[in-house]
Amino acid sequence: MDKIVILTGAGISAESGLGTFRDEGGLWSQHRIEDVATPEGFARDPALVQGFYNARRVQAAQAKPNAAHAALARLQRGWPGEVVIVTQNVDALHEAGGATDVLHMHGTLAGALCGACGHRWPAPDEMKVAEPCPACARPTARPDVVWFGEMPYFMDEIFAHLSQAALFAAIGTSGQVYPAAGFVEEALMGGAHCVELSLEPSAVASRFHEQREGRATETVPAWVDEVLARVE
Numbered sequence: 001m002d003k004i005v006i007l008t009g010a011g012i013s014a015e016s017g018l019g020t021f022r023d024e025g026g027l028w029s030q031h032r033i034e035d036v037a038t039p040e041g042f043a044r045d046p047a048l049v050q051g052f053y054n055a056r057r058v059q060a061a062q063a064k065p066n067a068a069h070a071a072l073a074r075l076q077r078g079w080p081g082e083v084v085i086v087t088q089n090v091d092a093l094h095e096a097g098g099a100t101d102v103l104h105m106h107g108t109l110a111g112a113l114c115g116a117c118g119h120r121w122p123a124p125d126e127m128k129v130a131e132p133c134p135a136c137a138r139p140t141a142r143p144d145v146v147w148f149g150e151m152p153y154f155m156d157e158i159f160a161h162l163s164q165a166a167l168f169a170a171i172g173t174s175g176q177v178y179p180a181a182g183f184v185e186e187a188l189m190g191g192a193h194c195v196e197l198s199l200e201p202s203a204v205a206s207r208f209h210e211q212r213e214g215r216a217t218e219t220v221p222a223w224v225d226e227v228l229a230r231v232e
Helices: 010-014 039-044 046-062 067-078 155-164 180-189 216-229
Strands: 003-008 083-087 107-114 120-122 141-145 165-171 193-198 210-213
Touching: 003 067, 003 155, 003 180, 010 067, 010 216, 039 046, 046 107, 046 141, 067 083, 067 216, 083 155, 155 165, 155 180, 165 180, 165 216, 180 193, 193 216, 210 216
Parallel strands: 003 083, 003 165, 165 193, 193 210
Antiparallel strands: 107 120, 107 141
């Protein structure tokens, strides 16, 4: 059966109360991106960066999955072929909503990473500056999130899925952050039908065959209903 590949961005979690770095008044608006989301920023002020991600971790742990997350999990269960969910989000709302095997290309707030040996482990609620790695004991623990200037995770696997997709959907993405913004081109080259679902057209909206504008909690369940109707 045909493979479906879905890319999700911050827009799908916004209705669960998790803001994007373009929102006014949220955590991101209080800091410059280069100070809290780059390796250089972490090197300059690790206390600032750890504090920022500690706050994001608490916020994400309190958030609940919404109807859009639940709909994609329902699509995974109901579609006879493979449904691959790739997310730019570092929350765990897809999994909380019932999705499985989600590819977190930008890492996860729930994880810690050793900057020295690469060991990964579950992050404590509050990571401290110079926190030791449980594997090598060096004081180089950091959030297991991909910062600007770093290579996202699972890229070979993601590109392989895109080349095999019959249907590609981008949900709640801005189309401004690469390499994710280029996924539609990869899917098109593989012959996929491409659909964008977002509050407003993304920066790469013209590359999609169709666009659905509106709140993710409304557009995504309706789209999933249409896709699953093909099975019946």
